[in-house]
Amino acid sequence: MGTGPGTIEEMTQRARKVIESCEVVAGYSLYIDLIRPLLNGKKIISTGMTGEAKRCNAAINEALDGKAVCVISGGDAGVYGMAGLVLELAAQHPGLDVEIVAGVTAACSTAAALGAPLTHDFAAISLSDRLTDWETITKRLVSAAHADFVIALYNPASKARREHLNKACKIILLYRSPQTPCGIARNVGRDGELCKIMNLSELAFFDADMFTTAIVGNSATKVLNGRLVTPRGYVF
């Protein structure tokens, strides 16, 4: 289940009800902390960033014991979240009933914080090469840039990968002007929220972290009254 970008307010009402109805909640410690007020009296399975399979397996074991369990992801569980892994692991136990509850993914919460840059076709690309080779990431950046998609960049950097956002922007710069309007949002809906509009050449040198999502505009994107907007083409 996806808990949205930030606090409990950003979660759907359905997601909140599902969490309230569960006896066990599993998730990365940061996302557990963000929904702590809902977790009184529940068993919590919390592991660090790279313990995904262990955490999901522990959750499935609780479910096999007959407990109502939910595995939470920040944003939307289905977009770079835990939904796929849970379904893969649960497939080994055909009787297990798994429901996926959607949330607001970072592309959408970042877009809303910056204005309306995604109003038209867009591509979501993760810059993490932990589970994907950089060659595939490069191919997708090239294709998305070439076809004039607005691009939402997930996981633009981590402590171990400081240079990926710079490398990605250099690839996109082969197809787009350095003046292309872009933006970043960090910690949307949480303490330390930061939103910043900048151009593509500035984005290449922005010091992103793992709580940042970046949006690269396309040929139609512009800055209007301090907001990033990709017009859909309505005549008015």
Add this chain to the structure above:
Amino acid sequence: MGTGPGTIEEMTQRARKVIESCEVVAGYSLYIDLIRPLLNGKKIISTGMTGEAKRCNAAINEALDGKAVCVISGGDAGVYGMAGLVLELAAQHPGLDVEIVAGVTAACSTAAALGAPLTHDFAAISLSDRLTDWETITKRLVSAAHADFVIALYNPASKARREHLNKACKIILLYRSPQTPCGIARNVGRDGELCKIMNLSELAFFDADMFTTAIVGNSATKVLNGRLVTPRGYVF
């Protein structure tokens, strides 16, 4: 603001509070009807599908009169929704304060209904050529198919455009196997909900309507226990 895929339950709590705090609510009549229980005593500005600019202008005029107004979109207001148009129109009135409230977009609600097909990089493409020429749509389909993106197809058909989904699938079939797992969802979270997993050659002949969203898997997408899943690559 985005109201999510279906009923009030699928809206974020923040979106609900914002609607409740507004005196005027503007939106396409279908989406107004879905949130009718929240609208008691409010002024409603409702127009048909093609009255977008008129509806947003009427909403802005109410805001200029000092009213608290919200313009609603189904799904996420920022993805093929009204957020861009509202910001464009509001830019002519620099004093006007506009807040964008995100929702769960159809790619995410459709993915959750089908399983977890979007867990990795994906592209969102609208097949409506009302505001975009078909040449641009084709270019994006080709690029997304070539770079092995999972593809979420918005607006796959309307009464006037019955053949667009077929044309789009034929383009994707140049790059992907006819057996590629795909799925559609119609009226997610609403009366008449339909979810169906099929392969790409079947999707080409599916009779979609404007309430349908289709998802085309990539080379890694598979069907597991009746759910559509794109593994992210976790080892377990």
